[in-house]
Amino acid sequence: MMSIGQTADGKPFTLPSDAVTQKFAFLAQSGAGKSYAAMKLAEAFLTIGAQIIALDPVGVxxxxxxxxxxKKAGFPIAVFGGDYGDLPLPATSGALVADLLVEHRIGAVLDVSAFELPDQRRFVAAFAERFFQAKKRARSPVHLFLEEAQTFAPLRPERDETVMLNRVERLARLGRNYGVGWSVISQRPQEVHTKVRNQAGTLIAMRTIGPHERKAVAEWMNDNATTPADLDLVNDLPTLETGEAHIYSPSFLKISTRIRIGRRQTFDSSATPEDGITTAQPRPLAPADLEALRQAMQQVVQEAEARDPVVLQRKIVQLEKELRAKAKVERVVERVEVPVLQDEQITQLQQAISSLADMGQQLVSVAQDLGTALARVVSSSAPPPVSAPSVSPPEARPTSRHVKPSPAPRRADSDIPQLRAGERRMLETLARRYPLRVTRAQLGTLAGFTPSGGTFGTYFGTLKRAGLIEESSGEIQVTQAGLDYLGYTTPPAPQTTEEILAMWREALRAGERKMLDELVAVYPDSLSREELGTRAGFTVSGGTFGTYLGTLRRNGLVEVDGDQVRASETLFLS
Incomplete structure (x- = not known):
C-alpha cells in the first residue's frame, strides 16, 4: 500500500499498488496544490519501483x-529537455524517446516547456503514437502524468492539434489494455477534451472557485455519482484549503472522502518563486547512470535507423553512387576503327527504306478501308438498343444492392448479339463490382485493355449499344440487362446498416475498405484528409490515397467538404 496523505481523523490514506494502471484526474485552480498532489502520487509509484513518465509543458x-x-538527491529519474535536462530533447525525437522508454523501462520527465507550440504538438503526437504501438509489444505497468492536460487534449483543437489530440485520446482510452495508467492535471478542466477527462475513474478535486471549472467537475460527477449525496462534493470545492483534496472513486476505491495531501519527499519545484529564495538545482545523474542512458539511446537510434526506410534509401543511393564511381575509374575505353559502308551499300539501304515506307502507307490505307467497311456492317446489322431498366442511384448515391454469380449463367437473349471474349470480360468486370461505378480508364485497366485503344472503344460501343452497360457523366455501370445476360442475380436490398456496409466492403478494394471503415468508426464526426491517411496507412500526397478517395466519393460513400471527409449518411439506416 502507498500513502499519499492523511484523512480527517489523522489516519494514513493509502492506495493499492495496482493504482499504477488506473486513471486519475487532478482538478483545481492555480495554487491549490494539484501539481504538488500529482507529484506526491508519482513519488509513491517510484517508491515501489514503478515506471512513471511525466509530459511537462510547464517545466516543474x-x-x-x-x-x-x-540539497540532497531525490529519485534517479531521467530528465529530458528543459533547463535541467540530463539529455537534450529535440522536437523530432518523439518516436525515438518512446522506443527508449518502453524498451528499457526508464522513468522519465519529458520537459517540453522550451518548445514552440508547433514543435511541442509534433513531439507529443509522435510520442503518443509510437508509445501506444510499442506498449502493445511490451506490456508492463507504467503511469503517464499529463501536466496541464488541456495542452495535449484540447476540447477545441486548432488545425495542427488534431493529430496530437486523436493520438493522445486513443492512448488514454485503450492504453490500460497494455498496462498504461494515467493522470490528467488541469486548472482549466472545462478545456480538457471530454473524451479524455470523462475516462478518469478517480477524481482528486481541490479548491475550485470559477463557475466554468466547477461546471466541468459537476459534469464528471453527474456521469459517475452513485448517490444524490455525492453531488454535494461540487458545493464544497470553494471551501477547501490549499493542499486539501476531496477524493471520489466510485468504482476503483469505492470511497468519497476528504484528505490532506502528505508532505513530499522531493523538492517542491511547482511552488511560486519568492524573493530572496534560491531555486534548488537538481543533481545530475551519476556518471554510470548517465552513460548507461546514453548507450541505451544510441542503441535505440541504431535500431530505428536500421528500420527507417528513409535512412535505408539514403544508404542505397550512396552505395550506388560509390559503385558507379568505381566502375568509371576501372573502365578502360578502347577505340576501334570500323570500316564505313560503301556507296553501293548505302544506296541499297535507301531503296529498301523507301520500299518499306510505301508498303506502310498501303497498309494504313487498307486498314482504314477495312475499318470503314466494318462500321457500315455493324451499323446495318446491329439490333435496336435494348431498353434496360435504370439502376442509377438518385442524387449519385449508391443503391443498396449487390450481386453474386449464380452457379450456371443463363444463355443470352436472342436479341442481344453474341459477345466476344473481350467484350464479355469487360461486362464481367463491371458485374463483379456492381453497384460500383468506374471511369473508362478504370474499366480498361481492370479488364486488361488500353483505354485509348481502338479495341477497347469497339468493345465498349458494342456493350453500350446493346444496353448492357450505361454511362453517365463519365462513369460506367452494368445495367440490369447486363446482369441478366451473365446470369447474375440481385438479392433483396439490405435492410440494416450492417448489410449495406458488408455489401460495399465486398465490392471495394482492401485500401478503400480500410478508409471507409475508419470513417464509419467516427461517424457522424468527420476526419481531415491527414487523419484519414494516417489511420488507413496512406500518404495523403500519394496517388493511391487520391485514387481510393475518388472511388469512395464517386460512389456516394463519403462526403468531402474542403479538408474534411465524412461517411455518407446514406450508409446508415434509421
Missing part, C-alpha cells in the same frame, strides 16, 4: 530529482 517536474531540502 524536475523537482523529483531533488530531495525536499533542495
Amino acid at each position: 517536474w524536475w523537482g523529483l530529482r531533488v530531495a525536499a531540502d533542495g
Whole structure:
C-alpha cells in the first residue's frame, strides 16, 4: 500500500499498488496544490519501483530529482529537455524517446516547456503514437502524468492539434489494455477534451472557485455519482484549503472522502518563486547512470535507423553512387576503327527504306478501308438498343444492392448479339463490382485493355449499344440487362446498416475498405484528409490515397467538404 496523505481523523490514506494502471484526474485552480498532489502520487509509484513518465509543458517536474531540502538527491529519474535536462530533447525525437522508454523501462520527465507550440504538438503526437504501438509489444505497468492536460487534449483543437489530440485520446482510452495508467492535471478542466477527462475513474478535486471549472467537475460527477449525496462534493470545492483534496472513486476505491495531501519527499519545484529564495538545482545523474542512458539511446537510434526506410534509401543511393564511381575509374575505353559502308551499300539501304515506307502507307490505307467497311456492317446489322431498366442511384448515391454469380449463367437473349471474349470480360468486370461505378480508364485497366485503344472503344460501343452497360457523366455501370445476360442475380436490398456496409466492403478494394471503415468508426464526426491517411496507412500526397478517395466519393460513400471527409449518411439506416 502507498500513502499519499492523511484523512480527517489523522489516519494514513493509502492506495493499492495496482493504482499504477488506473486513471486519475487532478482538478483545481492555480495554487491549490494539484501539481504538488500529482507529484506526491508519482513519488509513491517510484517508491515501489514503478515506471512513471511525466509530459511537462510547464517545466516543474524536475523537482523529483531533488530531495525536499533542495540539497540532497531525490529519485534517479531521467530528465529530458528543459533547463535541467540530463539529455537534450529535440522536437523530432518523439518516436525515438518512446522506443527508449518502453524498451528499457526508464522513468522519465519529458520537459517540453522550451518548445514552440508547433514543435511541442509534433513531439507529443509522435510520442503518443509510437508509445501506444510499442506498449502493445511490451506490456508492463507504467503511469503517464499529463501536466496541464488541456495542452495535449484540447476540447477545441486548432488545425495542427488534431493529430496530437486523436493520438493522445486513443492512448488514454485503450492504453490500460497494455498496462498504461494515467493522470490528467488541469486548472482549466472545462478545456480538457471530454473524451479524455470523462475516462478518469478517480477524481482528486481541490479548491475550485470559477463557475466554468466547477461546471466541468459537476459534469464528471453527474456521469459517475452513485448517490444524490455525492453531488454535494461540487458545493464544497470553494471551501477547501490549499493542499486539501476531496477524493471520489466510485468504482476503483469505492470511497468519497476528504484528505490532506502528505508532505513530499522531493523538492517542491511547482511552488511560486519568492524573493530572496534560491531555486534548488537538481543533481545530475551519476556518471554510470548517465552513460548507461546514453548507450541505451544510441542503441535505440541504431535500431530505428536500421528500420527507417528513409535512412535505408539514403544508404542505397550512396552505395550506388560509390559503385558507379568505381566502375568509371576501372573502365578502360578502347577505340576501334570500323570500316564505313560503301556507296553501293548505302544506296541499297535507301531503296529498301523507301520500299518499306510505301508498303506502310498501303497498309494504313487498307486498314482504314477495312475499318470503314466494318462500321457500315455493324451499323446495318446491329439490333435496336435494348431498353434496360435504370439502376442509377438518385442524387449519385449508391443503391443498396449487390450481386453474386449464380452457379450456371443463363444463355443470352436472342436479341442481344453474341459477345466476344473481350467484350464479355469487360461486362464481367463491371458485374463483379456492381453497384460500383468506374471511369473508362478504370474499366480498361481492370479488364486488361488500353483505354485509348481502338479495341477497347469497339468493345465498349458494342456493350453500350446493346444496353448492357450505361454511362453517365463519365462513369460506367452494368445495367440490369447486363446482369441478366451473365446470369447474375440481385438479392433483396439490405435492410440494416450492417448489410449495406458488408455489401460495399465486398465490392471495394482492401485500401478503400480500410478508409471507409475508419470513417464509419467516427461517424457522424468527420476526419481531415491527414487523419484519414494516417489511420488507413496512406500518404495523403500519394496517388493511391487520391485514387481510393475518388472511388469512395464517386460512389456516394463519403462526403468531402474542403479538408474534411465524412461517411455518407446514406450508409446508415434509421
